[in-house]
Amino acid sequence: NSMQTINEGSAEILCKQGHVFYNPVQQFNRDLSISVISTYNRLFRAGESKGETGEGERDAWKPGVKSENGLRILEALSATGLRSIRYAKEIPGVKEIIANDLSKSAVESIRENVIHNKVEDLIVPNQADATTLMYLSAPPEKRFDVIDLDPYGCPNKFLDGAVQSIKDGGLLLVTATDMAVLAGNTPEACFVKYGSVPLKTKACHEMALRILLRCIEGHANRYGKYIEPLLSISADFYVRVFVRVFYGPIVCKRSLCKQAMIYQCTGCETFTLQPLGTSKPVEKNPKLTKYGLPTGPTVNTHCMHCNHRHHLGGPIWSAPIHNQSFVNELLAAVQREPLTQLVTNRRIVGKLSVISEELPDVPLYYSLDKLCSVLRLEIIPVLKFRSALLHAGYEVSYSHACKNSIKTNAPPEVLWDILRCW
Ligand code: SAM
Numbered sequence: 095n096s097m098q099t100i101n102e103g104s105a106e107i108l109c110k111q112g113h114v115f116y117n118p119v120q121q122f123n124r125d126l127s128i129s130v131i132s133t134y135n136r137l138f139r140a141g142e143s144k145g146e147t148g149e150g151e152r153d154a155w156k157p158g159v160k161s162e163n164g165l166r167i168l169e170a171l172s173a174t175g176l177r178s179i180r181y182a183k184e185i186p187g188v189k190e191i192i193a194n195d196l197s198k199s200a201v202e203s204i205r206e207n208v209i210h211n212k213v214e215d216l217i218v219p220n221q222a223d224a225t226t227l228m229y230l231s232a233p234p235e236k237r238f239d240v241i242d243l244d245p246y247g248c249p250n251k252f253l254d255g256a257v258q259s260i261k262d263g264g265l266l267l268v269t270a271t272d273m274a275v276l277a278g279n280t281p282e283a284c285f286v287k288y289g290s291v292p293l294k295t296k297a298c299h300e301m302a303l304r305i306l307l308r309c310i311e312g313h314a315n316r317y318g319k320y321i322e323p324l325l326s327i328s329a330d331f332y333v334r335v336f337v338r339v340f341y342g343p344i345v346c347k348r349s350l351c352k353q354a355m356i357y358q359c360t361g362c363e364t365f366t367l368q369p370l371g372t373s374k375p376v377e378k379n380p381k382l383t384k385y386g387l388p389t390g391p392t393v394n395t396h397c398m399h400c401n402h403r404h405h406l407g408g409p410i411w412s413a414p415i416h417n418q419s420f421v422n423e424l425l426a427a428v429q430r431e432p433l434t435q436l437v438t439n440r441r442i443v444g445k446l447s448v449i450s451e452e453l454p455d456v457p458l459y460y461s462l463d464k465l466c467s468v469l470r471l472e473i474i475p476v477l478k479f480r481s482a483l484l485h486a487g488y489e490v491s492y493s494h495a496c497k498n499s500i501k502t503n504a505p506p507e508v509l510w511d512i513l514r515c516w
Contacts, residue, residue, distance in 0.1 A: 103128070104157075105179040107207050115173040115200075119330055122438040123244075124177050127267055128184050129442065130325060130336050131240055133424045134265045135165055135187050138338075139239065157186050160215050164189035167240040168231070168259070170224035170252060171195060175204030175217070177244065182216040192238075194220040194227055228255030237261045247272040248287050249306075253313040262341045265324075268310065271332040276302035278407075293358050293407035295365070296461035299328040299495035300415075301356075304457065306335055307411035308353055318343035325424070326415040327445065328495040335415075354412035354457070357395065361402025362468045364506045367457060370409060399510055414454040421450045448494040452501060459493045459501040460509065469513050476500075482512050 100107045102121055109116060155161060164187040169178045171194070178193035193204045201221040208217045220227065224243075231237060232255075241256050241264070243249045249268050260266055270276060275283045277299065278292040285291050289312060290305040292298065303326045311321050321337040354367040395404050425446040432439045466473050476498050483490045488504035502509070 100176070102176060103180045104183040105176055105207075105211055107174050107176045107179070108210055109174055109203055116176065120244075122329060122441060123269065123332070123334055124180055125438045126327070126334075126442055127177070127242065127336075128180060129424060129428050130267070131165070131167070131181065131265065132185050133420070133427050134240075134324070134336075134338075135185065136427075137420070137423060138263065139165065139187070155187050157188075158183045158213070158216075161187045161189055165239045167191045167242065168228070168238045169193050169242045169244070170228065170256070171243065171245050172204055173200050175207045175219065177242065178204070178217050179207060179211045179213055182213040183211065188216055191217045192220050192227075193217050194222055194224060196221070196223050224252055225255045228252070228259040231259035234261075238264060240265045240267070242267045244269045245271075248275065250287050250309065253310055254316075257310070257314045257319055257339055258317055260339050262339075264339055266310070266321075266337050266339050267334070268306065268337075269332055269334045270302070270306050273299075273302060273331055273333070276305055276333065281407075290409055291407045293356060293365075293405055295358060295363060295458075296464050296496060297365075297458040297493075297499070299333070300458055300493055301407070301410060302333050303328055303335060303415055303495070304410035304412070306333055307337070307415060308409055310335070310337060311349055311352070311411065314339055315346050315349050317341075318346055320345050320349060322417065323411075323413075323415050324417045324420045325449070327449075329445070352411060352413035353409040355406060355408035356410065356458075357404040357406060359397035359400060359402050360405055361397060361400040362510075363460075363464055364397055364399050364510075365458060366506075367412060368408075369412065399506065410457070412457050416449055416452065416454065418450065418454055421446060425450055445494050448492055451491050452493055453489055453491045453503065456489075456491075456501050456503050459496065459499040461496060462498045462500055465500075465509060465513060469510075471513060471516060474513075474516060479512070483508070486512070 096111055097108050098111045100116055166189050172178055175193045178191045182191055195201050201219050204219040208214055208219060237259050239261055241260050243252050249270055256266055278294040281291050288305050288309045292301060307323055314321050319339055319341050321339055323337045325336045327334045350370050353370045356365050356367055358365045428442055462476050462479055480490045483502055483504050488502055490502040493499040493501050
């Protein structure tokens, strides 16, 4: 078997051809993660460790140099070790990275690559089941500042261990690549895996993010913890969320108010959010199953705009999916000091710019193409439609998750009125 070299960022990875997992498309994901962890470290932790250690430590606050009070990072599913090696060489203020994988050959490859990249003092290769490793790391003195979960497909089975083995205020990074499930192709599978019913809608990518966030919050709540999303991204074939995890049983009681069900019309796709913890009347005398519930996935309420039935989806995370001031700091950092060889830098700046303008308090969005097709109108230029909404006194933004998206606080009847008069 011949060896192949892969260069990404400041890492050079050796792998036997066709042997261990390397996905070049995920470079965007790795680049972005480096920037997020660095910014998190600077904003939320740098003060702590610099305060304790003074000048000497500040000198060591460089990428590739071990920092005694720096971050302890767990990459629970590491494959070639590429991600961990880049974290070690590109993130300032790291103490230790555990690069873990279940597969023996993957861990052999991590060992070789760690030596090849001369980061032995920063990275500890480890062969274990990620779940077991995280459960064993639950005692407070063993917890991590940062945990990165980047599995194939669904991350659900790793979440319970992750929320327990992360420090208070720690940063959890989670990728989910099972987009078909999250975006509504198989609602039963999504309910089994994530505990939510997805809807087939133009807003399915943001809905996927909100299903994943709600799922993580649910796991955290079991241990008196809760999440605070810093950034949530839909890109290519996956979603990726960056959340802080805090301990706070009293705040957990507010978790209910951060979640909602969605009624979506089967005719015109108008959606209405129903926050959990409040009641919405279901039509009188609906046909019931033997468990006393309305039959099928539709509730017996009808859309006020076109009188078709509603589909019921959710629950989803309905609170903000980004922390706008963190996003602004991150964007400024990426523009100020683009990481060397950051091929995807422009794409990151583009995504973050759109995200920094997303309306934080408006979950989901409409797609202008879909709205026009419902009324059999020719496609209207997005800018004109946006300015009509602005003139009517409403706020409007794009969503980074969909081209031609309309995220607005205007009620649906206003959208339909504007389109009818077009
Ligand atoms: N994070 C890597 C990167 O950015 O290059 C890619 C990780 S790859 C998508 C998923 C890895 O998870 C595989 O190498 C697989 O061997 C490993 N894996 C699967 N189940 C695991 C488990 N229960 N514990 C630890 N590793 C596991």
